[in-house]
């Protein structure tokens with residue numbers, strides 16, 4: 215019967231399409247982004263951060279970077295606490311992405327100091343030689359238009375102050391991008407709770423061992439040189455060429471990082487590799 | 502009954518343009534696959550990977566995919582209804598608007614006016630153009646069907662009608678946004694809701710754009726090419742209704758392990774697995790139609806394209822449900838495995854079927870024979886090998902990448918830093934780029950063949966006496 219009546223076919227097809235649509239797409243609105251998943255410490259973006267977010271969208275960073283950490287062991291170790299629905303209530307649009315050509319950025323906020331991002335965004339290969347991320351140094355030339363920002367904040371219904379708008383004067387898209395990256399994932403205090411304690415006696419398993427020093431040198435080039443310079447003379451982070459910490463303290467420092475100082479935690483490298491780094495830094499000059 | 506006059510010049514123009522956009526999509530695809538191994542190929546700000554990838558996917562799905570489907574719908578609807586188009590003028594307007602939309606989309610995407618929603622990156626003014634375009638297209642097809650002179654509606658027409666409403670519903674909902682300026686808007690939905698709406702759209706774009714239209718084409722052109730009818734009418738009825746019913750439940754299989762409510766994810770997983778049945782309904786229908794005709798695989802190049810196409814569809818609809826299972830998704834989601842899946846579908850299934858349809862109808866539209874069958878065969882082998890190199894290298898890369906991401910040392914620390922995993926992928930990305938170049942060469946041969954065929958065209962194109 216419907217095979218002879220196109221209008222009936224259209225109506226039936228629409229009905230068939232709407233069943234699954236209503237249940238799996240419309241119905242979840244009843245629970246999602248309501249009081250049930252609200253997190254009070256999550257705040258809307260400031261004008262500068264929102265501008266950065268819009269640049270992120272314009273440049274299509276989401277084509278290489280995801281922004282959701284899944285509750286899987288390795289993923290939480292690599293990126294930080296898994297993502298909660300309430301963290302995204304101010305995200306229009308969502309930016310979870312579908313590919314990880316580059317690492318997840320859901321918890322990038324606070325991982326590096328601002329200076330790292332400025333350098334990395336302008337020329338990723340200068341920090342991470344084999345990265346395939348494009349250069350974005352042109353962002354430093356584009357200035358933000360405060361009036362346009364105001365309009366965007368009004369459209370989004372986010373709170374803002376006149377001081378915030380006027381402080382945008384002279385700011386570039388790069389400033390906005392860094393401000394946005396530093397906000398990502400840091401509304402909930404996950405770094406404190408995710409901290410792993412170093413327990414037990416801290417004893418260097420192989421002090422001054424040649425192989426350990428060599429392995430440490432490679433690890434240093436991959437993980438530390440971008441901030442402390444290839445020859446340990448310092449750049450974003452201080453010089454390390456005159457070591458003054460004993461093995462256990464150095465281990466603890468690299469393991470924990472210095473959160474407010476911009477020194478990331480390297481606990482995820484695991485103790486074996488951390489000891490190799492310690493050996494490299496403390497004993498590389500000794501015969 | 503007098504013989505109807507078919508409108509064929511418009512079909513030919515649509516085919517020409519869709520081929521052009523297909524070429525653009527593939528060229529940009531090859532470019533971005535080289536950018537992944539050599540970031541110096543990014544030319545900031547317009548031609549960086551982040552702006553070109555959306556251009557690639559949209560030119561592929563909308564320029565090449567939808568462009569060809571428009572051409573073929575306009576062709577099939579006339580034949581299957583034994584009547585000319587309801588409005589030939591509207592079809593001409595549609596062609597101009599289609600090209601204007603694709604050009605506007607391409608230019609705005611490169612300029613960075615994009616929403617970030619996959620396959621819906623275009624900003625709101627382009628969305629408006631698309632809506633008008635779709636209404637014009639749908640009205641013409643539906644009205645032509647209503648005034649048809651053939652009582653029964655063939656399977657292809659069902660899939661066509663379903664895709665017309667399906668795309669309309671999906672697109673309208675996912676477009677909902679509040680504009681702040683001519684080229685910037687904010688989604689009407691936020692966070693987790695936005696994600697769920699987007700992937701309801703995204704996955705059903707696969708259903709309504711990359712599945713239903715190629716199926717319509719397959720059901721029409723397979724019998725046309727082999728000369729024998731489709732195996733089972735009843736099977737096609739069951740497959741059709743269950744397919745369009747079940748697809749809509751599965752969007753959240755793109756969002757497994759994310760904050761989207763668990764029950765939505767579980768439904769998506771269940772329905773994805775059930776989707777194997779209707780998908781394979783069509784695959785079996787295709788294979789069984791070949792009963793006693795398998796020798797045509799050797800003799801008839803059209804059949805080769807179509808049967809390989811439906812085979813990739815079959816593989817795609819087994820691999821897809823596997824990817825929709827939570828534990829497997831935990832492993833391969835976000836990895837290079839997924840582009841492997843995607844291009845088996847787009848380069849294998851969708852493009853092979855379109856190639857076959859164009860090979861079938863282009864000479865007929867020109868009132869001549871295809872310029873060269875050996876070249877068509879060469880085209881077939883190049884795109885087949887190119888696509889296999891692409892997909893297989895990406896599956897291997899995806900598995901390698903996933904196992905490195907998840908590897909944990911005995912002391913509980915990660916075995917590999919992120920960059921260590923990237924560096925290991927470079928060889929595979931090179932191989933993929935090579936596969937892309939082979940595919941591109943195949944498509945250039947296809948274009949040359951079609952061009953030569955067009956050059957032979959008779960001034961009086963189609964004899965109006967040729968029937969459906």
Ligand code: HEM
Pocket residue numbers: 312619703707711712751754755773774776777780814817818819820821822823824825830833834835839842843845846847850851
């Ligand atoms: C039963 C049928 C199918 C199922 C259940 C299915 C399932 C899936 C799943 C679960 C993903 C997400 C992979 C991930 O990111 O982890 C995916 C991605 C994709 N599939 Fe399929 N698939 C099916 C058929 C097809 C077909 C026929 C095509 C046609 C070309 C296709 C095209 C795509 C595309 C383009 C994506 C990428 C989406 C993105 O992340 O941007 N799929 N599919």
Ligand code: HEM
Pocket residue numbers: 277312313315526527530531533534537554557558561562565566837839840843844847848851852933934936937938940941
């Ligand atoms: C030889 C031709 C092609 C090459 C070399 C190519 C290359 C690429 C590359 C490098 C990506 C990015 C993958 C990534 O995120 O890592 C991509 C994505 C994509 N391409 Fe192609 N492509 C080609 C043809 C096509 C065609 C003809 C279509 C559509 C009809 C298409 C549809 C897509 C889609 C939908 C995606 C997104 C996949 C995802 O989200 O996982 N491609 N392509």
